[in-house]
């Protein structure tokens with residue numbers, strides 16, 4: 001089976017490419033390298049291309065006889081999306097629609113889409129299930145929400161078959177130490193803590209320690225990238241077996257506080273980390289945790305790295321190789 005992996009040079013896409021190839025799938029990474037790294041694509045083919053380049057997409061889909069697309073390519077910073085909505089609407093909505101239209105014009109009708117917990121907005125329950133109301137509160141979340149809405153219409157009218165995965169916080173590194181998270185700029189907690197540890201930044205800021213949580217810091221849900229990719233590979237099987245559409249949360253269902261994450265990094269590395277506690281940040285919810293019961297039940301998904309210390313250990317192992 002030939003799989004086009006958009007965003008294949010990025011953090012999650014590159015790990016997907018490695019695991020797909022190890023499991024016997026053929027991959028073609030399609031990435032404009034705006035945020036990804038050519039050096040992260042060590043398996044399969046690589047095409048430097050943009051989602052908006054219809055001719056190149058078409059040629060790639062046809063030349064490589066693509067059967068299915070995993071669509072990771074997008075801009076990913078909720079904060080930046082508030083400052084620059086057009087950037088997000090163009091890339092994540094317009095250019096994603098271009099990908100879907102081009103796929104269908106080439107007879108490729110199976111898609112796995114990287115959605116986000118950002119589609120839910122302010123949580124009304126914990127853990128959040130897939131039936132939670134969708135009410136995104138920033139342009140990034142809105143871009144994922146609108147593509148999910150469009151996918152449903154494409155499925156009803158155009159015969160698209162798709163799975164949308166709503167990730168909570170993707171975290172961790174390749175357990176073999178080959179790949180890891182190197183977003184630039186970095187906004188995710190675990191790499192930021194490691195940046196404070198290695199001196200790349202002065203300290204790690206904890207925004208508020210007076211939330212209604214056991215230690216007063218915000219609680220988030222972290223999922224190891226290999227577990228996340230495993231779910232995609234199971235999803236691929238579901239589409240192969242004729243499933244038309246499905247939506248799944250991907251998180252670990254438990255959640256860890258900011259303080260617990262910092263403590264886990266200290267414990268795993270044995271290093272001190274400069275921490276500064278400051279005022280709450282507007283817009284931060286106290287607890288954002290997803291239920292993955294549906295993925296476990298329907299996909300048979302069973303995360304291999306559910307513990308925070310396991311996730312952090314893979315990052316430490318990878319960083320030591322850098």
Ligand SMILES: NC(=O)c1ccc[n+]([C@@H]2O[C@H](COP(=O)([O-])OP(=O)(O)OC[C@H]3O[C@@H](n4cnc5c(N)ncnc54)[C@H](O)[C@@H]3O)[C@@H](O)[C@H]2O)c1
Nearest residue numbers: 007010011012031032034035036050051073074114167170
């Ligand atoms: N990292 C997380 O915690 C997280 C959480 C929820 C959802 N997601 C989603 O997962 C996906 C992958 O995230 P990531 O962390 O690997 O991000 P990433 O920035 O590391 O990877 C995205 C890749 O897409 C490429 N890209 C962006 N726009 C493109 C375009 N128009 N044409 C071609 N390539 C383009 C970039 O160059 C980059 O390599 C994204 O869709 C993101 O919204 C990630």
